Amino acid sequence: MCSMRLTSKIFATTLAALTIGFASCDRDLNPEGPALTDLYGTFKVKTGLVASQAQVNFANGESVYFTAETSISTDFVLTITGQTSGAIKRIEGKARTLDATNALWQGETSQFPTFQTEMCDVMLTYPGYPDTLYGSVQVLGTRIIDATILDDFENGMAPEWVKFIQTGANMKFTVQGGAPLAEGTSYYKMGGTVAWDWLIGMIEMPKSTFNSGAGFNLNSDAEQVYFNGVFRQLAGLDNAIILLQLREDDNGDGAYSEGNEDMWSVEIRPGATWELDSYKYSDLVTLVNGAASAAIGNGLHEPDKLHRVSILFLANPSSGYAECDTDMLCFTENAPLAL
């Protein structure tokens, strides 16, 4: 009799365990994955292209988004072109509906120069389909750049820069204007032929002179700090190298001790068109003759101990003339620069 009770208990325990298991299962029967009608249905434009506001002032922190709807989820390319500047912002994605989540414009640029206060044409295309939708939006104010700007060269070259130029032929280290522009109306041009050394010239921004001696005041968390710059080299050449060097005052004595304190570097090989390059401070490495190697100092990425920023313009001495332009050299926090 007792054994039968034991058996019953076993049954009851099993049943209870399984019942609890079942009860905890709230089966989700919503279809999995992307809708087949989005993937394989017939393409039709259901709602035309509309801007959320006809005029936008990015300087006031405003933004504008675009809406449109098609019958299926498909690739789209939204292109905003400044009528005066020729600046282009391109937004790409895949969706059935364009809205603030996937078609938001905060005044940034995909293809330099940056936008001005101007009228912009907006074009929406769907690759693979002939339909093209058009619209427009007026920019009343350009975006405010939230960054520690080393130089944007709009007022000539900042006097805090320490310049070194080798002896060579066709040496150009000057602020320039005129198309093609990147940010604003001026940029810095470096060029020349130095047949006996890789270094053509360099500019350095010491902490001691930046911001009237107040320093860079960067965040101590290297994961949060980004160095940004816009670069290009003369079309038809591919020999220009920009070497960025960030030297740290590890021991806090106010000076950088060569061979004892950290120097973080990155090599940049610009393309023929303006490109915004951003580097997270913590991703920078120690370079010796272009190869990554062990840290020189304490091995810690410490932006708050940055002693000076050096931008070296290099080229293989046997490669002949090299030319490279740069603009908007700055540090940002939390995210790369968006221009």
Next chain:
Amino acid sequence: MKALYQRFCVLTCLALPMVAWAQEYQPKFSLTGKARGVYFADRYSSAGDTVTSPRSNSGHVMADLGMRLRPNSSTEVLAMVRVRNDYGGFWGSGVTFDLRQLQVKGLIQDRIRYTLGDVDYALTPFTFHRPGPLMAGILPTGMAQLQQNLAGYDAFITGNNTWRQQGGVVEFRTDFARGPRYADHSAFAFRQRAGFSGQATESWAIGGRTLWTLNDLSAIAPRVKVGLNYVGIQELAGTSAATDLYGNHVLTGDFYIVQQAKWLLQGELGSSSTQWVSGDQDADYMVDVKGVYWPKGKQSSLSLRYTEVGPDFYSPTAQTSPNIGGIAPAAFTRIGNSKSVREWTYLDLFRESNLYRYRWNSTLGSDNNTYLILDPKGLATPNRRRVTADFAGKALGVFYKVEGVWAQEIRGQGTEVLTQFSRVDLDLRWPSRLGHGVELRGLVRDQRAWRTNVGDDVPNTSYRLPWTSWSAKAYLNSDQTFSVEAGLLTLGHGGFAYDIIRNAENTVLDIRGGERSHQELLPNLCVNYTSSDQSTLTLGWLGSYVQTLDANYSIQNLYVLYAINF
């Protein structure tokens, strides 16, 4: 306490076979294992292909030498070493040595059996169960023999749906003075992944089964067994820097009620919960109930089965598909003038063990399988509810079995419209006494998948997989040591179907539809000499004629296979 002991249970010696094992004469040292010699002469042919070398020969001789040591009557140590020499290697790079199995097992106080090391283990079809190889049970004998002796053996495929695991197993039986007759218990702990000093997160699978037999077999009352099964897979905290850990837990109960020679009712129901590394959680349940009826006085049976496995019921140790899609076979890896990578076909599954999964996969993943669309992950394939009915019997000396399966998704893939599946098998066997004995077999299988009216011009799923298997085997002498066999396997699949692309956590990322067409014809002719139950020498010819949307070629081979188990 004593009374309780007497009333409830008496922990006695283990199952009788264990006792017998302990008592019968056992030599201190013996050899066990398998030896095999095989040689293939392949010939490839494809119209217009002027690049691919048409001939490829391969072969090896191999011995798995298992040394069984019995230091005392209750302990056994097995160490099996594989020595393999590819023909042509000759003392050189073709010779390989490997450890095939290392195992220690024994009895504790003649009551508890333990096994440590490499263990072949299985539980129920929904908890710990390696799905059988593709087309298990339907291959002509000659082809099945190739698969079992070559790729299947190398990939540790046994007839009991076991996975080869590393760890420990403990088994014992509890006898009862009253009430239930006895209960068999099994518990395991298998190490799935080592931590490598923090470089990876260590993972273990633990669980077991307790199966209670409530009464003895009798002509009056049905025999009843009930079981409880648990399998848990868990990454261990602290073994690496990872703080998000994978865990999967499956709990099922099963029962088995049989009235001798009249009817059988069995089933399993349970649930699973899964903790993914991303933090997402899934939980779901499964139900499986089967009834069998044997009509009185007739050599026939009728069965009906309902199975439902929820879309989020994850039981990796029972749902890992047997083969790996998307990898290239070793034989004729690239074919055609453009040197395209050849997709593996069934011919390759006979010979190449690297096309099989040796281990279960904790994340399941995409694993789309063009050969199986109804149940690519075995009976426990998630997101299926199905009804199976079969009728088997014997008439005019012919054994027959008709089985029909209808299945449906539970949760739609990209649509609320559910895909339907069907499979119908007709299997006929005719063992005849003509001459020295003749065995004929024919199997026709029709499988389909369909889904219509999704809307917005979405193409319908319309997919067919017609297969047939034919074989005729004749014995050439009275003691049936010599036989000749002809077999033919035709495999096809074609139509419009969708592949579901999933990430490691089974989230659907994409759905890719496309038209497919695949026809495979495998004829086989072989002569066998079977000197004992354990050894067979086969000389045969096997062909594979493949026609797909992208390829049209054939591979024919002559082969010699000798295999012996000892």
